[in-house]
Amino acid sequence: MQYIEEVLQSVKESNPNEPEFYQAVEEVLSSINQVVEGNNEYQQQAILERLVEPERQAIFRVPWLDDNGKVQVNRGFRIEFSSTLGPYKGGLRFHPSVNQSVVKFLGFEQVLKNALTGLPLGGAKGGADFNPKGKSDNEIMRFCQSYMTELYRHIGANTDVPAGDIGVGAREIGYLFGQYKRISNQFEGVLTGKPEIMGGSSLRTEATGYGVAYFLSAMLDAKGDSLRGKRCLVSGAGNVALYLMEKLDQYDAVILSCSDSKGTLYCKDGLDVALVKHLKNEQGAELRDYLNELKDSEFTPVNQYPSDGHHVWRYEADIALPCATQNEITEKDAEALVENGCSVVCEGANMPTTADALKVFKDNDVFLGPSKAANAGGVATSQFEMAQNASMQKWRAEQVDEKLQQVMKSIFDTISATAKQYSNEHDLVLGANIAGFERVADAMLKQGVV
Ligand SMILES: NC(=O)C1=CN([C@@H]2O[C@H](COP(=O)(O)OP(=O)(O)OC[C@H]3O[C@@H](n4cnc5c(N)ncnc54)[C@H](OP(=O)(O)O)[C@@H]3O)[C@@H](O)[C@H]2O)C=CC1
Numbered sequence: 001m002q003y004i005e006e007v008l009q010s011v012k013e014s015n016p017n018e019p020e021f022y023q024a025v026e027e028v029l030s031s032i033n034q035v036v037e038g039n040n041e042y043q044q045q046a047i048l049e050r051l052v053e054p055e056r057q058a059i060f061r062v063p064w065l066d067d068n069g070k071v072q073v074n075r076g077f078r079i080e081f082s083s084t085l086g087p088y089k090g091g092l093r094f095h096p097s098v099n100q101s102v103v104k105f106l107g108f109e110q111v112l113k114n115a116l117t118g119l120p121l122g123g124a125k126g127g128a129d130f131n132p133k134g135k136s137d138n139e140i141m142r143f144c145q146s147y148m149t150e151l152y153r154h155i156g157a158n159t160d161v162p163a164g165d166i167g168v169g170a171r172e173i174g175y176l177f178g179q180y181k182r183i184s185n186q187f188e189g190v191l192t193g194k195p196e197i198m199g200g201s202s203l204r205t206e207a208t209g210y211g212v213a214y215f216l217s218a219m220l221d222a223k224g225d226s227l228r229g230k231r232c233l234v235s236g237a238g239n240v241a242l243y244l245m246e247k248l249d250q251y252d253a254v255i256l257s258c259s260d261s262k263g264t265l266y267c268k269d270g271l272d273v274a275l276v277k278h279l280k281n282e283q284g285a286e287l288r289d290y291l292n293e294l295k296d297s298e299f300t301p302v303n304q305y306p307s308d309g310h311h312v313w314r315y316e317a318d319i320a321l322p323c324a325t326q327n328e329i330t331e332k333d334a335e336a337l338v339e340n341g342c343s344v345v346c347e348g349a350n351m352p353t354t355a356d357a358l359k360v361f362k363d364n365d366v367f368l369g370p371s372k373a374a375n376a377g378g379v380a381t382s383q384f385e386m387a388q389n390a391s392m393q394k395w396r397a398e399q400v401d402e403k404l405q406q407v408m409k410s411i412f413d414t415i416s417a418t419a420k421q422y423s424n425e426h427d428l429v430l431g432a433n434i435a436g437f438e439r440v441a442d443a444m445l446k447q448g449v450v
């Protein structure tokens with residue numbers, strides 16, 4: 001434990017003002033002591049010190065012209081965390097809250113997540129503190145072009161392959177790809193999540209949400225249970241949340257809620273998922289507009305949320321599925337969920353549960369599927385896209401779906417077996433952290449001091 005504590009102390013000192021990054025590192029390091037303390041080689045070879053230090057970090061200016069002819073400036077990031085298991089791989093986030101701490105925590109998590117897929121993928125993350133909301137299509141395009149004008153020198157189909165995340169979907173990936181192709185004169189699989197017409201994989205859009213549903217289904221299966229009739233609280237109403245809800249609906253679960261940055265939509269008898277999806281994807285509407293179509297629901301705006309958490313978690317339900325952003329389940333939210341009968345949590349968003357909330361869930365035997373395992377279906381399908389691009393092939397949606405289901409089941413089996421070996425089979429947080437760490441650390445040992 002002393003080695004781990006020394007590394008944690010040094011992470012804190014050398015990364016001041018990076019609370020999210022420290023939180024992610026602390027969660028992982030404090031759950032791998034059983035494998036680290038018994039292995040002198042990890043210490044001798046400074047495996048932990050290397051694991052927490054990104055291989056390369058690019059921080060750059062992104063100037064762009066708005067529709068009024070005024071120059072705007074944002075800060076861009078690409079943090080190439082680890083290439084131990086393959087090319088750097090991970091999404092780009094465009095959101096005003098993006099900063100070095102957020103990108104680093106996401107990159108660190110990505111390394112272990114990608115390891116859990118069993119696929120040849122390193123880990124990275126990037127983005128910008130750019131707010132796409134309220135911007136015209138032309139502004140989005142000019143921003144993406146400027147961002148790529150710096151990013152292109154760091155990436156490549158075998159070097160670093162970005163994808164989407166919050167605020168970055170097929171439209172942004174299309175503009176980024178167009179600019180990369182123009183500057184580099186290469187039509188290659190340098191980005192994933194591309195529109196299908198230019199080399200995108202079938203089902204990449206749906207993959208993260210569907211993957212969460214497949215993972216959750218494996219969790220319930222392990223308890224001899226199923227999703228049928230289960231009352232689910234979902235947060236978020238973006239890419240991950242919408243396709244998760246779609247798949248849960250197919251499994252006959254009842255989706256009671258979803259949310260966006262304006263508030264929470266709730267229906268005690270279950271939301272009409274097709275309507276939510278239509279409003280968000282086809283109409284670009286807000287969640288509150290649902291009430292214009294169906295009156296049997298309620299919308300709680302953010303200014304009426306409890307001061308210590310989020311309204312979306314304050315309802316009775318069996319399962320909670322956070323799919324918006326980091327630290328969106330507070331300690332009080334976790335207590336409310338437990339009190340209201342929730343016994344399963346499956347994380348669609350990256351690190352959505354605060355450290356205090358994790359403790360509440362653990363103390364109350366809540367079965368928790370951690371994000372680095374449960375939401376890995378997106379990046380796995382990105383790797384399928386890379387494979388298709390490299391071989392100039394296009395796989396059918398059924399093929400991709402079958403492979404996605406296999407990966408999610410295999411991740412569940414791996415982390416559940418690891419959890420059983422070191423603690424109990426339901427401690428999937430421990431199982432994911434140890435299984436991901438061992439894969440990366442053992443490859444690092446074989447690669448020498450790099
Ligand atoms: N896309 C992917 O393939 C993957 C995504 N993830 C993770 O899933 C989560 C959601 O990503 P994704 O669905 O792609 O993103 P989207 O941008 O498509 O959707 C995000 C959703 O969450 C809401 N949201 C975002 N930030 C906040 C906030 N600070 N407070 C309240 N609501 C918020 C948004 O509301 P509004 O629209 O009002 O802003 C929106 O409904 C993120 O944690 C991401 O890292 C993980 C693996 C892969």
Ligand SMILES: O=C(O)CCC(=O)C(=O)O
Pocket residue numbers: 089090091092110113161162163164165192350375376378379380382
């Ligand atoms: O598809 C990818 O490359 C990355 C997806 C992602 O950003 C994530 O898993 O958090």
